[in-house]
Amino acid sequence: MIAKSTQRPRERLTTGVPGLDAVLDGGFLRFGVYIVQGKPGAGKTILANQFCFHHAANGGRVLYVTLLAETHERMLFNLEQLAFFDSSLVADQVSYLSAFSNLEEEGLKGLIELLRREARSRKITLLVIDGIIAVEETAQTKSDFKKFIHELQIHATLVGCTILLLTTASTDSVGPEHTMVDGVVEVVDRRIARFSERELEVTKFRGSAYLRGGHAFRITREGIDVYPRIESLLQDPSPEDPCQAARVSTGMPSLDAALHGGLPCGTGTVMFGPTGSGKTTVGLHFLNDSRPSGPGLHFGFYETPARIVRKAKALGFDFEAKQKERALELLWHPPTERMLDALGHRLLSAVRERGVKRVLLDGIDGLLKAAVYPDRLTHFLTAVTNELRLQGATTMYSVELPDLFSTQVALPMQGISSLLENVFLFRFVEQNSELRRLFTIVKLRDSNYDGTLRELRITSHGAELAEPLGSETSGTTGKSARSLGKVGATKAASRKRRLKLRARKA
């Protein structure tokens, strides 16, 4: 057994593909041989070239060898459209050559010889072989192909370069090359109902930890952006609590009083209620207390930043000024695209970048709509809320209940109320032919609170909780005090009738 003192640090090559290095625990290992596989159009070539240009920009030298049909001219023409492409690096630091004729004429041995000589003479530190399937087809036997891969591994070390092999094979068919290489990265373009989602998965990575499972990615003009699955990336949350026992004001004195001093810092509060019941209004109060020293973030799906500013203005708040002094940021994500992890990363990076301490996630069903696999959402939210707590951010989530009036509270998502520390319930009540908003605290972490039902009054000066309602009221069902009185009278009358009938029978 090798003593610990003899363990050598494994040098890594960062990829320049946002998110991929996090999946690979820091990047590809130097001298490793890796397969990147996927169907045509899945993004292999872009991923490899993005890595190449990043590597070259950091002083490395790259050789990109093609064994298949796409000409270098066509490939370069397509790559020119992407932001990472830097023509000044081509030829000197990133060289392209075709080895197809060499493979055809001299076979595997000739190809190895060519690669070794070219890599050595050009002092290559990253070698990409695009179309490794052509080598497999040329090999007389499986053993010859395995020998080729083995020799590549040896030369990777001797020449001092890392090798990427691009292939169209999929993990459904595990070829001999899969058992021999140091790692396999698969890229797929998955069709889910009418939507498509690109996904990347590392199925093998020798000598290193990595984030298992599928990770969504996107191809834009900037190149590839990988969004590591949030619950996988944040699977080991720290038990630290930067907030300790402090309280955070909700921006509503009457609500703070009901909470016995405000929300516990770093906690998550879910606000359940039907549309128009006052959830966003309470949330805007919370954000109005944002300061440059304790900034806020509105992360919404349905209302544009301009509408939020107008809504806040109607309550007497100047959100434009708060944005100017960098006390508040309004991020809007119309729920048109399904990429849950992209949203999660955007939320967390917005919080980390500005040290945000107050978050209003307005319309949690926007996340639900972005989830290709809705059963992930609880795990996703667990990871997000843990991370927000670690950042010292106190968060309010609004969840819309489907029914304006109902005797039951049907939560649109399972498990969310147990996941979050505090629960507020908003309801409408009909009283004297008028709809009134009711509010109650259902749960508050490790703390006493005033759980009485109160009317939530919204005026041009903001919202406030009125005095507790009368003892007869059952506002969470939507029934008014008056109607409850009638129900009570009816019950008393029927009891009298039953007593009269018994007396007659007797």
Added chain:
Amino acid sequence: MKTVLVVDDEVGLADALGDVLRDEKFDVRIARNGMDGLKRVHEQRPDLILLDYMMPIMDGCEMLKALRADASYRDIPVLLMSAVATSNIPADCTVTAFLRKPFDIDTLMAELERLGMTRSPK
């Protein structure tokens, strides 16, 4: 032209080292284990031996001891190659130099230069 004997049971590596050293204009012989290596030494005395440590039949240290026991081969420089650290190699396995696997060509060439194995003119 200087002669280098590469003794390694890892066929791919021995062949690859052979290719690299031939590029550098060395005359290269290859053996698959210590026993085979001793046979090659007797056939033609090399100027340097690149010797793997862990091999079947006869390992690198056993071959080295046999070589050092013969006065006519005692002074041949031996560069021991191994994936294990020097601390895991027996103390009586005294070699001229040690290369920890994996190593790259530049490291190998620098070691050869240090041992006075200057490349033949190309």
